[in-house]
Amino acid sequence: MAGNSDPLTPRAKIAVTAGKAVAAASRAAGRGSGSVIGGRVALKLDPDLLARLAQNLDVVLVSATNGKTTTTRLIAEALRAAGPVVSNALGANMPAGITSALAGGSEARYGVIEVDEKYLAGVARDTDPKCIALLNLSRDQLDRAAETRMLAENWREGLSGSKAVIVANADDPLVVWAASSSPNVIWVAAGQMWKDDAWSCPSCGGVMQRPGDDWFCGECGFRRPTPSWALSGDHVLDPHGSAWPIHLQLPGRANKANAASSAAVAAVFGVPPQVALERMYQVQAVAGRYDVVQFEGRDLRLLLAKNPAGWLETFSLIDPPPTPVILSVNARGADGTDTSWLWDVDYTRLTGHPICVIGDRRLDLAVRLEVANQQFQVCDNLDQAVQKCPPGRIEVIANYTAFQDLRRRVGN
Template sequence: MAGNTEPLSPRAKLAVTAGKAAAAVSRAAGRGSGSVIGGKVALRLDPDLLARLAQHLDVVLVSATNGKTTTTRLIAEALRAAGPVVSNALGANMPAGITSALAGGSDAKFGVIEVDEKYLAGVARDVTPKCIALLNLSRDQLDRAAETRMLAEKWREGLSGSKAVIVANADDPLVVWAASSSQQVVWVAAGQAWKDDAWSCPSCGGVMQRPGDDWFCGQCGFRRPTPTWALTGDHVLDPHGSAWPIHLQLPGRANKANATSSAAVAAVFGVPPQVALERMYQVQAVAGRYDVVSFLGRDLRLLLAKNPAGWLETFSLIDPPPTPVVLSVNARGADGTDTSWLWDVDYTQLAGHPIFVIGDRKLDMAVRLEVAGLDFRVCETLDEAVQSAPPGRIEVIANYTAFQDVRRRVGN
């Protein structure tokens, strides 16, 4: 628990040292940050290392299908008002990556940790968090992720005995059902743009009724809880009824929702909303997302969209037609190899934009756009797409590994 500064055992120190050495070798070989291999080596030497590294920290865990990397960054920025923070800021969100991140934070007071949805319950057992933020659940990586209700059930079972304060999105029925087993829940009205994974009641399977912003099950009575925090326009409404302005450099409604949840988390740690929200303004980009870069004489804005809910939010961010748009989709291990989710995305929202398609699965995307009745051009490379695009800033929307490919090519 936080406050316990018991020194690391010789075995744990050896594990940390070996992990850092493995990470350094990986970086030197040009294989990325090395955080995952470093964490794997460290955990192999000391399987309890994650718990040991977290024992002196006040920990908050952040989990969701979309927005967890950004929200983790916003919370970390807010909590720095109250002390040093260690965080897995680059998004390595499974136990190995989390272990690597914590190994670098021996002087920290707070641990702000993004956790992959499938690993949330296990990591929560290891690190005894003070707070857990649950933002949303929707379909993602269809070849290996559990169906959303099964994932919600794992959360529900895994968090049922937790003493953590759960900060949960009251507008997502799956999140509400998952959080309802917990002793202390702070409900946040953060919104839910993508509703296609939440039409049946997670409690009984009945059809959800959705009058306005409300929702309830007509069969079992499961219903939206009353939130104490809310996003209203450009303001966060706190439990005392005070409205605090949101000033972000990050675009879009989804990030205002992320900021609202982050302010609720910061309050659990004693940081008032005004201070938390002011500090969030410092965040300009998150692991390259939203960055505007210069490439081949053009300005490119880099946007990440990994699943149908993420693409829906991203379409709301882009500049209006005739802004050119480059779409890049891969289906490698980290993306999920099943691209059938493309058919759940309403690409007709891109009508009027000149569209250029790249990536490993550019032909899958081309078929989808053809069926949507859109004009587009398939290109072999990002360079070809950029050189073919008409004038103006170019919006580049890519899924996970495609986004990394784009960043490498533009030197970001």
């Protein structure tokens, strides 16, 4: 698929140049990376630009509610063993951001693209991917994305008959149902900690039975497929039954699961598990996530968690009590304005941790913690919260725009 012929028409070249100029102006004005506005301008000038840019690439698409950005980074790192990669590594994952990213990768052989769940079918149509990784689906941005079953249905319809190899999580019934319309699926046992969006069968609405790690619908027979790849402790098991050690600088079980899915994707492109997993060790932090920064004489570890499934996974990787925890929640456009999801999070897992609460919606969070019988203090800002914590490590967990606010404040 990759070749040297220039896929860009004169119009497309003008669109790319204009998009880059607008992005540069946006950066110069201090308005962020400029990738989204640059991509919008480029697509206005040439609506087919995304398809043209993807034409000479072997494309991987990565979509999920949680873990997209990290998994995209891990796959990109693994595929660099086989050739140059272009990727939207900073997470601008709608068509404009994706177009911007691909416009910067004229020498690349592979395109590793994170895609917002709602846009997956359209981006797959435009980019003719060789492989699509589907990791999980759970409730998120309730005011914007409606319910998860509708997203699964969009995926199922959009991927029906796709030529791409689908690498899908066998432990998430919604993902399995979505992927099952495709003729070529590689199943990965990546686990599923958050199960509250998959108690009813996506196929018939019946009640899902969940004995141990298995699942099936007692009414229609829809059941967990047999995986060919699996996460097993600190190892990835490949289809031949060989166990490959996972060495990551990223913390937590969820990132081991991301590594297992990434190894399965890399294998589709001929990169062996050992090589892929060794290369993944290079990834230290992803757009600021997991970074440890010095601030006011303390070590703050910055953790992003945007929805109940993400908060559950994050609680499982923080240092044990009495490590202080700062929680920050906003409800701006990019977060979703509905904070009712806070009631779906099990905050009793924080028992024993001193907790400080900040962010635009700190009072919503305070009410939730009060009901969960947690000890906490409400603070006006990060500086005040940090001052209330002793020297040493602090775990800071924030949702999307709250996380961006934190990064700006600590200069990260």
